[in-house]
Amino acid sequence: MNTVDLAATGVRELNRRLQLASDDPSEQSWLVINPKGAHAVAAGLTRPVRIQIDGHVGYYCAGMNQAAAVTIDGHCGTGIAENIMSGLVRVRGNASQSAGASGHGGLLVIEGNAGPRCGISMKGVDIVVGGKTGHMSGFMAQSGNLVVCGDAGHDLGDSIYEAAIYVGGSPASLGTDCVEKDMTPKHRSLLRDLLSRAGIEIDPDRFRRFGSARKLYHFRVDHADAY
Amino acid sequence: MxxxxxxxxxxxxxxxxxxxxxxxxxxxxxxxxxxxxxxxxxxxxPQGRASRVTAFHPDAGFSWESVAAELSRRLAAEVRVVVKADHAVLEADHDVSGVTRGLTDLDPDVRVVGYGKSVAVFKDxxxxxxxxxxxxxxxxxxxxxxxxxxxxxxxxxxxxxxxxxxxxxxxxxxxxxxxxxxxxxxxxxxxxxxxxxxxxxxxxxxxxxxxxxxxxxxxxxxxxxxxxxxxxxxxxxxxxxxxxxxxxxxxxxxxxxxxxxxxxxxxxxxxxxxxxxxxxxxxxxxxxxxxxxxxxxxxxxx
CATH class of the missing domain: 3.60.20.10 (Aminohydrolase, N-terminal nucleophile (Ntn) domain)
Structure with a gap:
């Protein structure tokens, strides 16, 4: 395990070392201490390294992640795992707004609560939130799965495309063109697998599924009021 | 931002x-x-004082002490002043409006940025x-x-x-x-x-x-x-x-x-x-x- 004191190295030096980590076994595991809310910690990683961050981070932590497994032992600011491509990002505390924004792949686990607009414009990432999410989560979500074990804030899934949203509690309200859909055995199986990968123990039978009514795909004057 | x-x-x-x-x-x-x-x-x-006013003057050499002394004379009340750079905090045994009006009467370039009993305001x-x-x-x-x-x-x-x-x-x-x-x-x-x-x-x-x-x-x-x-x-x-x-x-x-x-x-x-x-x-x-x-x-x- 390599330990990096962020207060001493600064974010650029830390990220450079993480981005350039070789295949050598000595460079596969990293502990970052004293993050103190710094932005862009462990952003732009492309190799399957394991990183643990001991404390709270600022904006865009683990942004654009590919292959790496990043765990934050604390809370995180705006845009955790923004545009994640692959790999695993785990937040042990709470996440601020726009968690997993526009993510293409991989898994983002937020063990606590997520703020507004969680999974905004997600394009294939899977997001599992152990607690609740703020308003307008899943806004314009295009692909992937957003799992909310607690309650979801108002206007869930507004203008959603083909992503799936699973809610264990209840949504305050659904956004435009977001509707409840049947939970089939196929969906329950997918959800069980996601919860298992996220390491969150909760009965999949509690969940309801939401997705697109597909009425906003093409402009129809009959739906003008919904735009 | x-x-x-x-x-x-x-x-x-x-x-x-x-x-x-x-x-x-x-x-x-x-x-x-x-x-x-x-x-x-x-x-x-606030320790019983009637007013606390923070004021700013664009002239770095502005004499807050003489302004405070003149203000004290005009208001017939004690006025204490603490200067911090181009701001001054004036504490007076007189109501707020009397102090703020008195200050701008003495010099129209004085700008009051804080007033009340307890607050001091500094901005630049x-x-x-x-x-x-x-x-x-x-x-x-x-x-x-x-x-x-x-x-x-x-x-x-x-x-x-x-x-x-x-x-x-x-x-x-x-x-x-x-x-x-x-x-x-x-x-x-x-x-x-x-x-x-x-x-x-x-x-x-x-x-x-x-x-x-x-x-x-x-x-x-x-x-x-x-x-x-x-x-x-x-x-x-x-x-x-x-x-x-x-x-x-x-x-x-x-x-x-x-x-x-x-x-x-x-x-x-x-x-x-x-x-x-x-x-x-x-x-x-x-x-x-x-x-x-x-x-x-x-x-x-x-």
Whole structure:
């Protein structure tokens, strides 16, 4: 395990070392201490390294992640795992707004609560939130799965495309063109697998599924009021 | 983008350390607001004095001592003055309006930036690090403080357009965001008898809160009314003589973090501003919910 004191190295030096980590076994595991809310910690990683961050981070932590497994032992600011491509990002505390924004792949686990607009414009990432999410989560979500074990804030899934949203509690309200859909055995199986990968123990039978009514795909004057 | 911070000391024993806690909080928000910075610092115990007025003069060599002496003679009241760079804090055994009117009568270039019984306000153009050093923020004592680093988006970069805005005795507000209905609301407030000094949107929010307080609302009720009447993006931190409050609009795109221990409550745009506070490791840390008023009041005797 390599330990990096962020207060001493600064974010650029830390990220450079993480981005350039070789295949050598000595460079596969990293502990970052004293993050103190710094932005862009462990952003732009492309190799399957394991990183643990001991404390709270600022904006865009683990942004654009590919292959790496990043765990934050604390809370995180705006845009955790923004545009994640692959790999695993785990937040042990709470996440601020726009968690997993526009993510293409991989898994983002937020063990606590997520703020507004969680999974905004997600394009294939899977997001599992152990607690609740703020308003307008899943806004314009295009692909992937957003799992909310607690309650979801108002206007869930507004203008959603083909992503799936699973809610264990209840949504305050659904956004435009977001509707409840049947939970089939196929969906329950997918959800069980996601919860298992996220390491969150909760009965999949509690969940309801939401997705697109597909009425906003093409402009129809009959739906003008919904735009 | 702007940076806002607030610190409210629940433990009176820490009042000597207010500035020491607060200065690094404000300084760390410099990247969010390079244009200007400002603070409102509240002394917990006004000790019976009638008024405390902070004023600014653009002339660095301005003789505040002679102005204070002349003001004392005209008001027939004791006036004590403490000068910090181009600002001066005047404490007088006379009411606020007499002191502020007396100051601007003596020199029309004097600009009053803070008034009431307990608040002192310092605000200036330039980098927050320079401003924190220039006014000796780290050495200031008090019960609570709010501060701001400004990235101007909708009105001029001047000392007058800098935050905090004061709108009534000891009522100060800092703002991250922009209001879209400030012109209409300014007109309405003018018709209610409020006077304005700038065309700035945040001044409208400050005057609005002051107006509601003057109408008899408590701070919480005034801000709840603001949720109905203010349109736009905002995270506010508000100080009164005995109170401190935080409010975000429903969209909640302007960031805020709150942290609380048994000793203090701290608010900032970003966690990094709170990272060096003594005891933060044990603090409850959370993001304030949209459209929820968070407020704290000093205990009796403060």
């Amino acid at each position: 702007c940076g806002i911070v607030g610190l409210f000391l629940k433990n009176p024993a820490l009042r000597g350390s207010l500035g020491g806690y607060f200065a690094p909080m404000l300084a760390s928000m410099g990247e969010r607001g390079p244009d200007s910075a400002g603070i409102a610092v509240y002394e917990a115990e 153009k330039g980098s927050v690090a320079e401003i924190v050093a220039r006014y000796g923020v780290a050495d200031m004592a008090g019960s609570h403080a709010i501060g701001h680093t400004r990235m101007a988006t909708e009105s001029d970069v001047t000392t007058g357009h800098s935050h905090p805005f004061i709108a009534d005795d000891d009522v100060c507000l800092v703002h991250n965001g922009s209001l879209s209905n400030h012109n209409r609301l300014r007109g309405w407030l003018i018709r209610q008898g409020m006077q304005f000094e700038t065309d700035n949107d945040t001044e409208v929010a400050a005057r609005y809160v002051a107006h509601r307080l003057q109408q008899g609302s408590g701070l919480k009720e005034a801000l709840e009314a603001g949720l109905r009447d203010l349109d736009g993006f905002f995270t506010f931190a508000i100080g009164t003589r005995t109170g401190f409050a935080v409010l975000r609009d429903g969209f909640a795109c302007k960031p805020a973090v709150l942290a609380e221990t048994g000793d203090w409550v701290a608010m900032a745009s970003e966690f990094r501003s709170l990272a060096e506070l003594p005891g933060v490791e044990q603090a409850d840390i959370w993001e304030p919910e949209p459209e929820v008023v968070y407020d704290w009041t000093l205990g009796p005797g403060a």
